[in-house]
Amino acid sequence: MPKVTYRQQDGSEQTIDVPVGWSLMEAAIQNNVPGIVAECGGGCACATCHVYVVEPARLPPIADMEGDMLECTAAERQPNSRLSCQIKMSADMEGLVVLIPTRQT
């Protein structure tokens, strides 16, 4: 199973096996990664699963809905901002690193 590393603001990290097809949000929730709220449970309806992706070019592009919701994140949107509920795990994402923002609400 491909691995993804979730890095907190204090530098601490959790590296997690993410089943292919799961979203990075789901893997974070099911592994107790702090700082991913995901109030809507993956519906792209709340913008509370925001992450900064260290190598954003490795991911499929941002769809319109995700792009609009990213305008409304609690922590500042940066060029590498994504909603982790919209990132579906694939084998070629092995080793991806995401940074958890300071706040989600």
Next chain:
Amino acid sequence: MGSHAKAPLVVIGAGQAGQQICDSLRRGGYDGHLMLLGDEASLPYQRPPLSKKFLTGTLEAERLLLRPASYYEQQKIDVHLNTRVVSIDRAQCRLRLESGESLAYSGLALATGTRIRPLNVPGASAADIHYVRSLADGERLAAALTTARRVAVIGGGFIGLEVAAIAREQGREVVLIESLDRLMARAVAPQVSAFYADLHRAHGVELLLNTGVSEIRTTGAEHVVVTSSGAAYTADLVVAGIGVLPNSELAEQAGLACNNGIVVDDCARTSDPLIVAAGDCTWHMNAYLKREFRLESVQNAVDQAKAAAASLLGQPAVYHQVPWFWSDQYDVKLQIAGIGMPHDSAVVRGDPAAKAFSVFCFRDGALVGVDSMNKPADHMAARKLLAQGTALSPAQAGDSTVDLMQVARGT
């Protein structure tokens, strides 16, 4: 607290609100014994997907869990599933369980949720009607959808429409029967109801408005749904989504104030100082709305649960939140901010024909609610505008060149 000091804090109801109360109690510094009692077999899970993606069979039940089992161990939350509370003895601060066991509490949170409103017409009990509330309901319906050919959906609210959309996407024939003159009438503006009627018809749903169900006749695996106008619709699967009822009986029997739900104040406190309540089961004051409401939503469950936990911790915080809701049907995401019904004027922004627009609802000149279809930026701006009470004119709302987020930010 005196003699109760060693008794646990107990949360009744292991749904979204119950889980959030436990989480907020631990975050708030409560390190004593914490019990979570649930009458279902599963750890707390997300209910919204049960009428949406879960029905496609592509989402395993474990992915619905709000937190994994390890979370409850780490947080030392003493979870008891398949556990039903039958009475609350407020004088003794004790609960009686269905098993006969008695349990002391030092503080109590009621997060008992709702149950489905059953369809009450002749033949309903023999018709094996499907409802969507629990994980077990969702699993049963998902299985039935794999073999159904023709589905009759009774009720044109969120649940019925979401089920109809999934059934059509799976190639089932669908007839949807709604007793009122428009869809989602309690929740959205008439322009939105009309859009969804067109959307469902365009996807092949046979949609009947202003139509009641008078009887269901079942022969073997075949059901005939007879409408108020005498027409008959044959189906091999009948699904009803006609609302829910608050689980307030425990509270009522314990003498707590109830009125279409457990009555709580703007800090989620019941009429007993040791007991709070949160979520779909409450009739509550939302300081933002300045009205009492019973809301069925994730937002209300989460935010009111935070207020309930704060009150149990002796640090009451006023529940003051803009309600929001969402629904997924086909390729359209509906997001609702505020309470737009009733309103005295409504303005459309965007293009319904392009399936991307919002309806801004005004009452007495003030923005009260916004329904957005595939317009998440409008939705998020609306939540901010409503929360701040920022003035927005109908002319601004209808003008697509006005940047609503800039208005909200005051820039």
